[in-house]
Amino acid sequence: MIVAIDGPAASGKGTLGKRLAAHYGFAHLDTGLLYRAVARALLDAGKSLEDENEAAIAARKLDLDALDEEKLRGAEMGSAASKVAAFPMVRAALVQLQRAFATKPEGAVIDGRDIGTIICPDADVKMFVTASAEERANRRFRELSSKGDIITYDEVLADIRARDERDTNRAVAPLRPAADARLLDTTEMDIDTAFRAAIAIVDAVGR
Ligand code: CDP
DSSP: OEEEEEOSTTSSHHHHHHHHHHHHTOEEEETHHHHHHHHHHHHHTTOOTTOHHHHHHHHHTOOGGGOOHHHHOSHHHHHHHHHHTTOHHHHHHHHHHHHHHHTOTTOEEEEESSIIIIIOTTOSEEEEEEOOHHHHHHHHHHHHHHTTOOOOHHHHHHHHHHHHHHHHHOSSSOSOOOTTOEEEEOTTOOHHHHHHHHHHHHHHTTO
């Protein structure tokens, strides 16, 4: 079974993806990490985030098993990721790897921006997880602050708005719900409530 979860920054899709995967015994891929890793590789090599060719080379070299989540989280990398994620050559370089992950025999939960629309248009379950920009900024602010990131709520909100804008308006694989996705607005939900709602959506397709 393939569960595709899309949604904007800090909507809770990553946490939901992780918990759903643990609940059903499926593998989990947070595809945001791939774009973050491409941006990280460019920055580490002293290359520009504007260089599509170099970004595509970095994308082709990515090793799923070598992603260092600790190094890739953080507000700065999220924003850098959304720049390289707009390059068609970068997205093309990452398609096969994501589709291969989706064929895991035990089942797969994949979260990102274009999973239900482009990567796995035939996914058994599609969810579009969202929340108001202010609530998402609240959550991300708490998460970053607890990790020691020195950042203000206003900066987090501005970053989330800028990323929403870039991800929604880019020409290739823009952020949008698949026509057959179930919408899950988590603005008024804590994570346990959102998790129960997500389980109900998966179970409804007949596990
Ligand atoms: O965790 P958060 O939602 O803040 O970000 P993320 O999921 O790690 O994604 C970082 C950036 O990568 C996003 O702002 C998108 O621009 C890009 N991305 C994408 O274009 N397509 C995906 N499937 C996943 C992420």
